[in-house]
Amino acid sequence: MVVLAILLPILFGLLLLLGLPRALxxxxxxxxxxxxxxxxxxxPGGVAHGVQAPLLPGAGVYWAFGLDGLxxxxxxxxxxxxxxGALVAKVEGRFLGLALLMSGLLLGLxxxxxLLVFYLFFEAALIPALLMLFFYGGEGRIRAIYTLLLFTLxxxxxxxxxxxxxxxxxxxxxxxxxxxxAHPVGGNAxxxxxxxxxxxxxxxxxxFPVHAWLPLFHQENHPSGLADxxxxxxxxxxxxxxxxxxPLAPEGFAExxxxxxxxxxxxxxxxxxxxxxAKDFKTLLAYAGVSHMGVAALGVFSGTPExxxxxxxxxxxxxxxxxxxxxxxxxxxxxxxxxxxxRFRGLAESAPGLSALALFLFLAMVGLPGLSGFPGELxxxxxxxxxxPWLTALAFLSVIAGAAYALTAFxxxxxxxxxxxxxxxxxxxxxxxxxAVAALVLMGVFPxxxxxxxxxxxxxxxxxLGGGA
Amino acid sequence: xxxxxxxxxxxxxxxxxxxxxxxxxxxxxxxxxxLALLSLLFTWGKPFAFGPYQVDGISQxxxxxxxxxxxxxxxxVRTRRFEFYLLVLYAALGMxxxxxTKNLILMLVALExxxxxxxxxxxxxxxxxxxxALKYFLLxxxxxxxxxYGTALHYGATGSLLAGTPGEGxxxxxxLGLxxxxxxxxxxxxxxxxxxxxxxxxxxxxxxxxxxxxxxxAAFAALLRVVSPGAPEALSLLIxxxxxxxxxxxxxxxxxxxxxxYSSIAHAGYxxxxxxxxxxxxxxxxxxxxxxxxxxxxxxxxxxxxxxVPLDHLKGLFHRDPLLGLALFVAALSLLGLPPLGGFxxxxxxxxxxxxxxxxxxxxxxLLTSVVSAYYYLALGLSVFQKGEAVAAPRPLAxxxxxxxxxxxxxxxxxxxxxxxxxxxxx
Numbered sequence: 001m002v003v004l005a006i007l008l009p010i011l012f013g014l015l016l017l018l019g020l021p022r023a024l025x026x027x028x029x030x031x032x033x034x035x036x037x038x039x040x041x042x043x044p045g046g047v048a049h050g051v052q053a054p055l056l057p058g059a060g061v062y063w064a065f066g067l068d069g070l071x072x073x074x075x076x077x078x079x080x081x082x083x084x085g086a087l088v089a090k091v092e093g094r095f096l097g098l099a100l101l102m103s104g105l106l107l108g109l110x111x112x113x114x115l116l117v118f119y120l121f122f123e124a125a126l127i128p129a130l131l132m133l134f135f136y137g138g139e140g141r142i143r144a145i146y147t148l149l150l151f152t153l154x155x156x157x158x159x160x161x162x163x164x165x166x167x168x169x170x171x172x173x174x175x176x177x178x179x180x181x182a183h184p185v186g187g188n189a190x191x192x193x194x195x196x197x198x199x200x201x202x203x204x205x206x207x208f209p210v211h212a213w214l215p216l217f218h219q220e221n222h223p224s225g226l227a228d229x230x231x232x233x234x235x236x237x238x239x240x241x242x243x244x245x246x247p248l249a250p251e252g253f254a255e256x257x258x259x260x261x262x263x264x265x266x267x268x269x270x271x272x273x274x275x276x277x278a279k280d281f282k283t284l285l286a287y288a289g290v291s292h293m294g295v296a297a298l299g300v301f302s303g304t305p306e307x308x309x310x311x312x313x314x315x316x317x318x319x320x321x322x323x324x325x326x327x328x329x330x331x332x333x334x335x336x337x338x339x340x341x342x343r344f345r346g347l348a349e350s351a352p353g354l355s356a357l358a359l360f361l362f363l364a365m366v367g368l369p370g371l372s373g374f375p376g377e378l379x380x381x382x383x384x385x386x387x388x389p390w391l392t393a394l395a396f397l398s399v400i401a402g403a404a405y406a407l408t409a410f411x412x413x414x415x416x417x418x419x420x421x422x423x424x425x426x427x428x429x430x431x432x433x434x435x436a437v438a439a440l441v442l443m444g445v446f447p448x449x450x451x452x453x454x455x456x457x458x459x460x461x462x463x464x465l466g467g468g469a
Numbered sequence: 470x471x472x473x474x475x476x477x478x479x480x481x482x483x484x485x486x487x488x489x490x491x492x493x494x495x496x497x498x499x500x501x502x503x504l505a506l507l508s509l510l511f512t513w514g515k516p517f518a519f520g521p522y523q524v525d526g527i528s529q530x531x532x533x534x535x536x537x538x539x540x541x542x543x544x545x546v547r548t549r550r551f552e553f554y555l556l557v558l559y560a561a562l563g564m565x566x567x568x569x570t571k572n573l574i575l576m577l578v579a580l581e582x583x584x585x586x587x588x589x590x591x592x593x594x595x596x597x598x599x600x601x602a603l604k605y606f607l608l609x610x611x612x613x614x615x616x617x618y619g620t621a622l623h624y625g626a627t628g629s630l631l632a633g634t635p636g637e638g639x640x641x642x643x644x645l646g647l648x649x650x651x652x653x654x655x656x657x658x659x660x661x662x663x664x665x666x667x668x669x670x671x672x673x674x675x676x677x678x679x680x681x682x683x684x685x686x687a688a689f690a691a692l693l694r695v696v697s698p699g700a701p702e703a704l705s706l707l708i709x710x711x712x713x714x715x716x717x718x719x720x721x722x723x724x725x726x727x728x729x730x731y732s733s734i735a736h737a738g739y740x741x742x743x744x745x746x747x748x749x750x751x752x753x754x755x756x757x758x759x760x761x762x763x764x765x766x767x768x769x770x771x772x773x774x775x776x777x778v779p780l781d782h783l784k785g786l787f788h789r790d791p792l793l794g795l796a797l798f799v800a801a802l803s804l805l806g807l808p809p810l811g812g813f814x815x816x817x818x819x820x821x822x823x824x825x826x827x828x829x830x831x832x833x834x835x836l837l838t839s840v841v842s843a844y845y846y847l848a849l850g851l852s853v854f855q856k857g858e859a860v861a862a863p864r865p866l867a868x869x870x871x872x873x874x875x876x877x878x879x880x881x882x883x884x885x886x887x888x889x890x891x892x893x894x895x896x
Contacts, residue, residue: 058889150840
């Protein structure tokens with residue numbers, strides 16, 4: 001089942017790349033979401049649907065996939081995000097094909113139960129991201145491509161060394177996650193191994209100061225926001241810290257915990273600061289992403305079950321609302337051909353539906369209770385408070401700042417003076433709006449339903465680190 | 470068996486060349502190489518020995534790669550003179566011999582047998598290629614002299630002409646060092662790489678393809694027998710220099726063949742990481758993906774122009790001919806070692822070997838230089854998608870082979886496990 005869920009979008013993606021019509025891509029995204037929803041709803045707990053086939057048995061590498069509560073949640077949000085993108089982004093079929101291809105690779109990344117297979121998908125997902133940027137990006141895309149590529153590789157090649165070391169030094173017979181967890185690396189080597197992982201995942205969190213690729217990536221990508229939504233899903237750092245880096249070298253993490261907590265808090269604050277003064281929509285969203293991921297990372301780095309749970313939930317939720325906001329920016333660009341916040345004025349008058357949708361998305365981002373951003377943020381800060389009250393207070397400032405930049409932007413675009421008429425929601429934008437709002441509300445009102453598979457994982461995670469702070 | 474096929478075809482074709490037409494001659498050469506390839510596959514995993522001529526795992530793996538390179542070259546070249554094919558055939562014979570002996574004297578003979586045809590091939594186009602070929606010849610002769618001197622010292626130190634005889638003392642170390650210089654020249658390890666960029670740029674592209682694939686494979690087979698396991702300390706210096714010089718110099722290149730020349734120096738450095746443990750599987754797999762990727766890159770270039778190919782001339786290739794454009798893109802990504810392409814597993818395997826012997830410093834250097842290499846491989850790979858007026862008139866055969874090689878790289882990326890046991894069985 002898992003393999004089918006991974007292959008389905010890849011297959012549709014390839015068909016679209018061959019030149020089949022765009023409608024097929026929407027169908028593929030819909031089927032993929034249904035399948036992922038089914039997998040999520042019928043998830044029995046533990047690691048379900050495990051499959052394993054030899055890849056390089058001699059070296060201990062297996063095509064191993066499985067779905068635990070965490071993977072299942074991300075399957076759901078990825079499926080949802082991609083369908084949202086497929087519905088409204090007015091792009092040619094091949095572009096959507098690349099997006100589907102990338103979503104399949106991301107599903108593989110989240111379902112991988114073998115460290116090297118995870119690495120394989122982690123790197124492979126870069127290729128469609130680069131191609132989308134290359135073919136459909138803006139003027140400065142070449143620079144953005146090189147920045148993205150060099151940041152990613154500078155992180156992921158040390159990670160490859162760490163992957164080799166974790167097996168060689170820990171004495172595990174294979175790269176399967178179960179085996180590696182049974183043989184964690186200890187002593188002095190743990191520090192270096194963890195550092196190798198941390199570099200790669202910090203780039204993809206993204207943590208200050210290695211976030212520099214992100215704003216460029218978003219500014220230069222196609223204005224429709226489809227590539228940005230996928231890029232948002234590609235920010236898997238928080239997940240990877242939780243799943244691989246910290247459990248595999250807990251002693252190394254313990255040495256760096258203070259620094260990482262500090263960097264996470266700084267990211268949260270710095271991202272919010274820059275977002276507040278951003279002139280255009282995508283820069284705002286990019287830095288808001290840095291800020292939110294800083295908060296999420298703070299939760300995971302706190303080493304407490306609540307913090308980790310909250311951080312992961314925030315990551316999952318932000319995949320939907322940040323992606324949704326990028327797509328919304330794409331809608332605005334199509335109507336008014338600009339992304340500068342100052343150029344939109346008072347759109348609410350002529351487009352009430354659009355304005356309501358934007359309000360929902362922005363409020364979810366702000367973390368209003370009842371919407372999807374709130375439970376994650378709350379749990380994160382609760383957990384982080386146990387580990388470091390001061391840094392949590394610092395990060396909390398970013399939440400307040402979040403309200404400031406998000407609501408200011410919303411107010412300028414939709415309400416403030418100088419009316420500028422535009423079309424309201426139309427066609428496929430209606431299902432887009434309903435799906436997005438439904439997801440935001442459901443994830444906000446029933447967080448317990450979504451995190452029930454996560455709780456045992458978060459407990460186990462905290463246990464590795466010595467029973468929580 | 471392979472030796473018999475290759476040598477009988479070579480001798481017979483030398484005589485026939487004056488009587489039959491060139492297209493027929495080309496077909497006969499391909500027939501000879503294919504027969505050798507078939508006999509190799511039929512006797513896979515079965516050792517055979519006749520005096521100092523020993524067909525074992527190393528010999529089979531590297532002969533396979535060398536024959537692939539030779540066939541590819543013959544398939545690609547457009548020439549009206551039969552000598553070209555004949556020289557390739559003789560060189561292939563030398564390569565097989567070089568890979569199939571432990572005897573240092575026979576190795577030297579084989580080294581010359583493969584080098585002499587290559588000197589001639591390097592001058593195939595008169596004019597600017599001549600200077601490069603002269604450089605290649607003079608330095609090659611010097612390297613052979615080093616090798617011979619090393620052989621003499623090796624005999625003095627150990628009383629044996631067999632490569633891999635254990636020994637000790639300064640004389641032995643010097644002998645190994647000199648042998649390494651001689652072979653390092655052929656595989657283009659820095660600091661013996663100075664001929665590479667000029668020769669790659671000046672020679673006809675199909676010949677370069679042959680040098681980058683066949684010669685490298687055969688010389689690595691000899692290197693494997695001479696230095697591993699228990700490679701001398703100096704090897705780490707060669708590796709460090711190769712990956713640094715190769716990758717850094719490639720950054721500044723504007724011409725595709727020169728860029729790939731520096732890339733081949735860097736790759737020689739990566740491959741040499743496997744010499745520490747002498748793991749045939751790792752080195753063989755790396756060379757297999759390298760031969761496919763670099764061969765593919767040169768094959769595409771030779772369809773664009775038999776001459777120099779500035780990177781600007783590749784712009785728009787994808788729009789002109791999607792298959793060739795994609796093939797070059799795939800080749801560049803595989804050389805860079807990005808999953809899910811075969812090159813990734815090659816890198817993974819040789820890096821594992823370095824980790825196994827605890828060469829962490831070299832490993833980190835290799836990884837860092839891989840990051841650097843992303844810049845120029847991407848410049849090469851993405852240039853085909855940019856707007857431009859690339860010219861290419863590929864023949865159906867060349868396109869078919871390019872498609873096959875690209876698919877093979879993808880296949881090796883997803884299922885490397887299928888090929889590896891076969892390589893291990895050879896060894």
